[in-house]
Amino acid sequence: MTQLHVLKVFVGEDGRGGNPLGVFLDADSWSAERRQRVAAKLGFSETVFVRDAARGELWIHTPAVELPLAGHPLVGTSWLLRREGVPVPVLRPPAGDVPTWTEGRDTWISARPEWAPEFDMHRLDAPAEVDAHPGAGPDEHLQVWSWQDEPAGEVRVRVFPTRMGIAEDEATGAAAIRLGALLQRPVTIHQGVASRIVVDPRADGTVAIGGRVEFVETRDHSAG
Structure with a gap:
């Protein structure tokens, strides 16, 4: 048994909206096949599998494919790591290093559009x-x-x-x-x-x- 954290990311000013996100914080031993199977079963638009929380290393899966980079999973994972007492200045999805920070109530990332x-x-x-x-x-x-x-x-x-x-x-x-x-x-x-x-x-x-x-x-x- 492992723990799944569920968040809503990009919530509107009135508290509505926000894209659901699933995050597993200890998935370093999970194979790509297992990650994809779990993401498909959960049905979130994306699910994050953290490989190394302290280094911000992670994988991102939709119900059908693995992604090198996605926005709401990175924003949500950054927020969750900070909440769990492991804040990181950089997230490391397969695409490359993605800086992250907070401003007021918002959590931010910055990435290359390509x-x-x-x-x-x-x-x-x-x-x-x-x-x-x-x-x-x-x-x-x-x-x-x-x-x-x-x-x-x-x-x-x-x-x-x-x-x-x-x-x-x-x-x-x-x-x-x-x-x-x-x-x-x-x-x-x-x-x-x-x-x-x-x-x-x-x-x-x-x-x-x-x-x-x-x-x-x-x-x-x-x-x-």
Whole structure:
């Protein structure tokens, strides 16, 4: 029996939204096959398996594939390690070193956009069109967005990463990194039901993303 920590990442200002995340803090001996099997069984959009907490080394799996980098898993894991008394300045997913820090209530990471999965990014004319979008086919990786308030940097987004085994994501950090690289200006993303992602492109070519994390529960999990 091992422990599974469940969080919500990129929670909205009103406490709604946030993408569920599962994190195993002691998974150094787990094979890739076992990790993928457990991630598929849990059904979260991503599950994190920490290899070495003190060094921030970890693996990330969707229900269908392993990822070199993903946004909400890294933000959530950084927050959880700090909560557990093991704060780290850098996380180390397979893609490379990812700095992490806190500002007020938000937890942040900064990563190179080319490390994030690619998305077909479609700009629509209005938030209502984003809300009415029918979704993606069975093998797509689609992000639709529109300005909600362009002068204020407010963006409405939906993401359909069906290629990864996810019909629609509530909050997608990797897509936010890609959108920040495209827009090259600070923005606040409003995604899904009520999730909030703050995005800040940096002069060195990286894109920082941040948001609120909330603890949901810790529960025992069978070996799987």
